[in-house]
Amino acid sequence: xxxxEQSPQFLSIQEGENLTVYCNSSSVFSSLQWYRQxxxxxxxxxxxxxxxxxxxxxxxxxxxxxxARKDSSLHITAAQPGDTGLYLCAGVRNTGNQFxxxxxxxxxxxx
Amino acid sequence: xxxxxxxxRYLIKTRGQQVTLSCSPISGHRSxxxxxxxxxxGLQFLFEYFSETQRNKGNFPGRFSGRxxxxxxxxxNVSTLELGDSALYLCASxxxxxxxxxxxxxxGTRLTVL
Numbered sequence: 001x002x003x004x005e006q007s008p009q010f011l012s013i014q015e016g017e018n019l020t021v022y023c024n025s026s027s028v029f030s031s032l033q034w035y036r037q038x039x040x041x042x043x044x045x046x047x048x049x050x051x052x053x054x055x056x057x058x059x060x061x062x063x064x065x066x067x068a069r070k071d072s073s074l075h076i077t078a079a080q081p082g083d084t085g086l087y088l089c090a091g092v093r094n095t096g097n098q099f100x101x102x103x104x105x106x107x108x109x110x111x
Numbered sequence: 112x113x114x115x116x117x118x119x120r121y122l123i124k125t126r127g128q129q130v131t132l133s134c135s136p137i138s139g140h141r142s143x144x145x146x147x148x149x150x151x152x153g154l155q156f157l158f159e160y161f162s163e164t165q166r167n168k169g170n171f172p173g174r175f176s177g178r179x180x181x182x183x184x185x186x187x188n189v190s191t192l193e194l195g196d197s198a199l200y201l202c203a204s205x206x207x208x209x210x211x212x213x214x215x216x217x218x219g220t221r222l223t224v225l
Contacts, residue, residue: 042201098169
């Protein structure tokens with residue numbers, strides 16, 4: 001079993017719709033990061049959240065770190081085709097410096 | 112500033128062979144991490160090197176090994192290849208591995224084992 005479970009695994013929506021991706025764990029993390037990966041490329045960091053309850057906004061993307069630092073969510077408003085990609089959460093546990101990646105959410109935004 | 116480069120980009124091998132993949136981190140970055148990405152298992156951590164020393168290791172068999180050179184370039188080696196080793200191998204560099212440092216990923220090496 002993966003330390004970080006993401007849901008949904010696949011998401012296909014129309015341009016202009018809103019969506020939320022979840023990243024959940026039973027472990028506590030000192031920080032969580034969200035990445036987007038496009039085909040043929042490595043993941044690119046979108047944001048890092050480090051404080052429980054923290055909310056960060058990046059244009060149409062809103063990231064939240066759970067109060068207990070065990071979960072995180074990514075909300076996209078008015079999705080665009082350019083948002084298409086694989087979204088990955090990754091966390092560093094309190095006990096070490098290793099990054100654990102989530103199972104991934106594949107998003108397709110249809111024009 | 113040049114990004115993380117990985118060579119080769121694509122590789123086809125047969126079972127039983129061995130393979131060496133190379134990663135050049137961003138200039139000034141001393142930490143290099145390796146990951147295996149497959150559709151079924153997602154991104155799995157292989158190992159992390161800092162200043163030529165392996166600091167962290169994931170749960171992979173001993174057939175997977177790596178090293179880091181004094182210029183921070185890193186190589187990983189997989190011996191006695193198995194069909195299940197087919198994957199995208201990603202290298203990531205950072206100033207140091209901590210909760211707050213961004214990892215920069217290379218484009219990956221796509222390994223196919225026949």
